[in-house]
Amino acid sequence: MTEEDKLLEEVTSAEYKYGFVTDIESDTIKNGLNEDVIRLISSKKNEPEWLLEWRLEGLKKFQQLVEPEWANVHYKKPDLQSISYYSAPKAKKTLNSLDEVDPELLKTFEKLGISLDEQKMLTGVAVDIIVDSVSVATSFKEKLGELGIIFCSISEAIQEHPELVRKYLGTVVPQSDNYYAALNSAVFTDGSFCYIPKGTRCPMELSTYFRINQAGTGQFERTLLIADKGSYVSYLEGCTAPSRDENQLHAAVVELIAMDEAEIKYSTVQNWYPGNKEGVGGVFNFVTKRGICHESAKISWTQVETGSAVTWKYPSCILKGDNSIGEFFSVAVTNNFQQADTGTKMIHIGKNTKSTIISKGIAAGESNSSYRGLVKIMKGAENARNFSQCDSLLMGDKSGSHTFPYIEVKNKTARIEHEATTSKIGEDQLFYCNQRGISTDAAIGLIVNGYCKDVLNQLPMEFAVEAQKLLSLSLEGSVG
Amino acid sequence: MKLQDKLINSFEKFGQSLSGSETDSLRKMRTEGIEVFKNLGFPTTKDEEWKYTSLNKCIKRDYDFGAEFSLDIRSEDVDRFLCTGIDSYKLVFVNGVFNASLSNTTQQDKFFVSNLKDAYEGNSELFNQYYGTIADKELSMVGLNTAYAQEGAFIHVKAGAVVDKLIQILYINSDSSRSMMNQARNLIIAEDRGEVQILERHQSLSDEYVFTNSVTEISVGNEANVKHFKVQNDIDTASLVDSTFVKQGTKSTALVDTFVFSGELTRNNLHFEFTGEHAEAHMDAITLLKGSSLVDHHTFVDHAVPNCQSFQMYKGIYDEKSKGVFNGKVMVRKDAQKTNAYQQNNNLLLSDFASIDTKPQLEIFADDVACSHGCTIGQLDEEALFYMQSRGIPLKEAKAFLMFAFAGDTLKNITIPELKEQLVNLVARELKVDLELN
Structure with a gap:
């Protein structure tokens, strides 16, 4: 067995390290999906009438749609009737300090290495933690409140800022957008809400951690982020889930609205449970993320995807306003039997709009990684500019890499560049490193990190560190 | 009656008209072909492979087929569309029927160039060995062609033979009284170390609508070399769906060059498959469009064995209301290590009404490969x-x-x-x- 084979062996045998179950009493409603369940969720959450109507509309749309099959992924379709659509920890009603948070829960976060205290003290990041759909602790809220920034769970926003939620909810991802977005519209239980007022620069990185905890529950968060005229916000999202044998469904919707001259930076590090070495279990990650840019606005998506058994995710930008900018930076790592079909859509509508796509796929074990992207230049989008680069790195001869870029141009002034490469780590590169005394192990680490550098550089510092840790976890043994 | 139903319903009568003149195996192939077409119908834009190209306009019209068309034609009308100033073998088809007087065929020991129908009668063994084995039978347009096709080029190059002259294949549609649908079928066999160069062209002379569904099968033996050039410069009432399938043996080289200048709708399906190692495939194309022409280039290169190379270069310039589509798919299967696949698609848009949809795809299952594609859309510097x-x-x-x-x-x-x-x-x-x- 060569050195490289040994490393690959180690890579493919790396187990998920976050597999544990937090023992918190949960309030779970009966499995199934129907109108009554939606009425129950709505009443449990004490929601206004219009939102119930909106949810029911979503359910109606959902019932008319069929599960999409075009993605390059193969899995047993989840039975949506056997999922419980509401699971909330029976936590104390109001929490003013961390002392009041369930100690079990705090331990969970400590295991994840995101202890709130540490986060608060050392990094100055405001963390809104969501465990099984209900926000249990929010920090730095007061400090943000002084600037007029609203950062809370979406249920709270529905109660306290219904006018904002009503105005923007579903404007970027309508209920009828796709199968899972419709499902989410009907049954979403919680998520984050953020509003940055005009001309405000959010002084800290806003951050949310999601955890799927209760066995057999699906997660349907809904995130709504509005950056008003001339504002700036950087938002971080991190996800982990404990080991579960049955596949769990995660169908979130994220809507970003960047008003004139606003800028939103949205970073995700996703390491949902990918299933074990035999490909049993793992999370189905079917997420709809989309942002709309008004005049001179900018939305930048950065994602590091290392988890989930099946990923189906296309963070998109609608460049509606003139001079707006959309960016997409992605690293997708798949191992064992993971499947990822991910990419982006850049819809150029306004004049002088620009978009950049950098996608790096790494496939190891028997996994399959696909890039699927659309760049669409509408007729009125004068001087639109796009640059796309999708690279794939294959490790081992059982993995597969695919690219499906769609480019549609209806304006002659558009300038589009697209390039894609597929390769493996060159023997000459390894040899060069070895020759200079760098072990194969460290060399692979260097090369992979260099390969992903374009994307990792886009992440805020706190996240970049964690993302590198995750890369090492996912490709353990081959990343230094 | 819809064209699709008409084609399905006429099949029985067509079969009867042939009875006795064809072998059972060919008959069976025809029946299987029409079954595939019956099941799938004409492709629609809901079909991923036809997402950007709608056949609606073409298939809404009524075409005559199976009818007797005038076969009169002046040789001057034909010469304009041939490559002149060069000695060549010629195969000329007028309204779908082989015209011996305008053609220049040959039957030598080493190779022969003739009409498919004649070849079938004289070489049924060879014919059976290759005919219908290279094309993808599961495609509806291929099924339709197989069901009805009778005439086309048949080129056979024996082992080690080099065809001394260019072979020109010309399909002329001259009937000015009726719209016509044609099913052209070419079979090209180059045995080991054989070499041949071919030029193919479809041309309408009248303003009547013409819809041609052409299928070409090319077998390239070990170390053989086949070059196939296609000139598509037809008038605005002519549409063409061309499906070309190439199967390559060890160390062989195949080239398909396509030059498109006009035509109402042109769809080129180009399918390369390697059966032996160290084979090399080239696909080049120029598309220069005006008016409201639509050209759709679909390539599929299947790297099933190691050490093969494929190169694609597609350049397009689109003016007025023309539309271009490019879909290039490279599949590298699990064992096809050391594959080198390169694909390039560059486009210039000259008008506000022109559009281009491009989808370069890579599907890779082997790790030791060098595969890349590049695609640009832009203007002149x-x-x-x-x-x-x-x-x-x-x-x-x-x-x-x-x-x-x-x-x-x-x-x-x-x-x-x-x-x-x-x-x-x-x-x-x-x-x-x-x-x-x-």
């Missing part, structure tokens, strides 16, 4: 234009020069000087510039 103008070259000529240079790369694999000259002139004429290259 302002600085280069300014530079040329500052040296006294008028804007119009400057643009044409740049466009010619842009498209010119794809002409590099043409080794017959006369053919190259003719194509260069065609490109120059389309770009409305006197290049004075002679």
